[in-house]
Amino acid sequence: MAYVNENFLKLPGNYLFAEIANRVKAYKAAHAEQKVISLGIGDVTQPLAPAVIEALQKATLEMGAETTLRGYAPDRGYPFLLDAIVAGDFAARGMDIAQDEIFVSDGAKSDTGNIGDILSAQNLVAVTDPVYPVYVDTNVMGGRAGDLQNGRWSQIQYLPCTADNGFIPELPTSRVDVVYLCFPNNPTGTTINRAALKGWVDYALQNDALILYDAAYEAFITEDDVPHSIYEIEGAKEVAIEFRSFSKTAGFTGLRCAYTVIPKALKVKSLDGKRVSLNDQWRRRQATKFNGTAYIVQRAAEAVYLPEGKRQVQATIGYYHENARIIKTALEAIGMRVYGGVNAPYLWVQTPHKQSSWGFFDRLLNELQIVSTPGAGFGTSGEGYIRLTAFGKRADTLEAVDRIKGWAM
Numbered sequence: 001m002a003y004v005n006e007n008f009l010k011l012p013g014n015y016l017f018a019e020i021a022n023r024v025k026a027y028k029a030a031h032a033e034q035k036v037i038s039l040g041i042g043d044v045t046q047p048l049a050p051a052v053i054e055a056l057q058k059a060t061l062e063m064g065a066e067t068t069l070r071g072y073a074p075d076r077g078y079p080f081l082l083d084a085i086v087a088g089d090f091a092a093r094g095m096d097i098a099q100d101e102i103f104v105s106d107g108a109k110s111d112t113g114n115i116g117d118i119l120s121a122q123n124l125v126a127v128t129d130p131v132y133p134v135y136v137d138t139n140v141m142g143g144r145a146g147d148l149q150n151g152r153w154s155q156i157q158y159l160p161c162t163a164d165n166g167f168i169p170e171l172p173t174s175r176v177d178v179v180y181l182c183f184p185n186n187p188t189g190t191t192i193n194r195a196a197l198k199g200w201v202d203y204a205l206q207n208d209a210l211i212l213y214d215a216a217y218e219a220f221i222t223e224d225d226v227p228h229s230i231y232e233i234e235g236a237k238e239v240a241i242e243f244r245s246f247s248k249t250a251g252f253t254g255l256r257c258a259y260t261v262i263p264k265a266l267k268v269k270s271l272d273g274k275r276v277s278l279n280d281q282w283r284r285r286q287a288t289k290f291n292g293t294a295y296i297v298q299r300a301a302e303a304v305y306l307p308e309g310k311r312q313v314q315a316t317i318g319y320y321h322e323n324a325r326i327i328k329t330a331l332e333a334i335g336m337r338v339y340g341g342v343n344a345p346y347l348w349v350q351t352p353h354k355q356s357s358w359g360f361f362d363r364l365l366n367e368l369q370i371v372s373t374p375g376a377g378f379g380t381s382g383e384g385y386i387r388l389t390a391f392g393k394r395a396d397t398l399e400a401v402d403r404i405k406g407w408a409m
Contacts (some may be wrong), residue, residue: 077104189340
């Protein structure tokens with residue numbers, strides 16, 4: 001008799017985005033004549049940069065010749081991409097990150113979920129609320145969450161992020177071992193300044209805690225006091241793992257490429273009190289469970305750092321920034337309270353008249369044929385909000401805000 005991992009049985013219902021997809025599918029089946037516009041799930045709509053396409057094509061041709069065929073990729077990634085990352089993302093901003101502290105992968109979602117493989121089930125975990133569901137669900141799967149009670153897991157400490165605290169979590173009031181932070185934030189689209197982030201690094205140093213820092217949206221930062229990396233903060237290399245992604249930076253949601261930084265200075269305790277390198281443990285994990293990101297994809301990622309690649313990628317990010325401005329301006333003009341959308345592709349919108357998140361989601365879908373993401377799906381502190389994304393096509397974005405402008409909310 002085989003037995004299931006009982007932790008999976010604790011997970012409630014559908015994953016948030018699967019539930020949204022099911023509701024939208026049902027609506028479309030019943031209203032085939034209606035044009036549904038999605039401002040919900042954050043997938044990209046603009047084509048890959050020409051420099052990326054050129055690199056893909058060239059690398060694909062290389063795979064067709066015996067002399068240039070590539071097989072399994074190096075477990076950390078190809079040196080050409082690691083060099084580009086070191087120079088473009090870190091050295092250019094004055095940070096000293098070494099090539100062997102970077103691990104190329106197939107996505108930040110995978111890495112933020114899989115990082116728990118090298119962390120003890122005994123760790124006490126803290127997450128912001130609202131929170132990207134992957135952080136919580138993978139800790140449930142790993143046996144670190146306890147039981148679900150009134151929408152929260154009993155062994156996870158929740159750090160509310162609300163309008164009252166500017167969506168910046170306060171430091172934990174009791175001991176935690178692992179903290180998940182995401183800035184620019186998904187789902188709220190809000191950011192953290194250097195002083196506040198330093199407070200978190202200092203906390204981790206003083207309490208021997210580990211910060212898991214998701215910087216997947218750093219390319220959207222426009223303001224000077226918003227750090228692009230936690231390693232801009234002194235001491236962070238001793239306490240933090242950082243996750244980066246090409247998905248939203250360069251539209252790689254279909255190509256799949258990301259990387260994780262685990263500094264060699266970062267060490268945690270084993271149960272016998274020894275200090276253990278997480279860089280070593282992650283490399284061992286990847287060598288066992290992962291066969292590397294495809295060569296052609298890594299060549300495509302390398303092209304993002306070329307001068308023409310940078311210009312083209314920035315133009316696409318500018319396109320999404322303009323979508324965010326259009327949505328934010330239109331909603332604020334009709335009296336809605338909107339957060340984010342300046343340093344991130346997400347807008348966090350308070351529902352009018354204290355409507356519930358799912359109730360407002362259903363109204364937008366059924367009355368305006370607009371798909372949003374209910375804030376309650378990100379945690380109890382997300383109730384009363386919806387998340388909108390700026391990743392749509394410009395014409396759809398304009399049509400969506402026109403529908404909302406004349407709507408009796």
